[in-house]
Amino acid sequence: MARSAATGEVEKSGAITGMSIPVFIGLACALRFPKRKGSTRGSATTAAVLMFAVGVGTLPRHPVGLVHLVFGITIIVLLSLRSSGPWFRPTART
Template identity: 45%
Template sequence: MLAYIAAGLTTLGTVIAGAVAGPVAAGAALGSAIPVIGVFICALCFGKSGTGARVTAIVFASIMILFGLGALGRGMPAGIVQLGLGIAIVAALSQRQSGDWFRRPQR
């Protein structure tokens, strides 16, 4: 669920940046959201995939954390959203219950 929220906020932020500041700002917003796109694609595969999608999503969420810290370092307050969602996704996917769910028998 967090991956879908992150993708929605990224889409909204990119559209707003494009409308307010132009295509260069929209491209910058989309470029800084590459890890969010990766987490979203992994989330689309969660229903049918095994632990590979989980591990890949954890890696992309860790990169989200780094991008969020970079945005905060550049003085962009929107980086706190990416940082917070990245931490929440890593924490949720690292729990034992999450691992058990991904190791369930496939149907």
């Protein structure tokens, strides 16, 4: 990315940055999974929807858009399953 910006390829640099943002947001959400909070599930689903949207938008120009699209759909489906709900419910304190 820095090389693209330094050589004057601003559009390429912006595309790389735009495609990386949903990945970093998803990673930050995934690091919060051990806390088992319901808001973590919602924010991860939102990040996956953003990843899906970026994948759809970049698919005609970049093959990386297909990766974003597939990962976004997979994350949305897995987090929306009923069986994933108990993981994010708070545990009873003793």
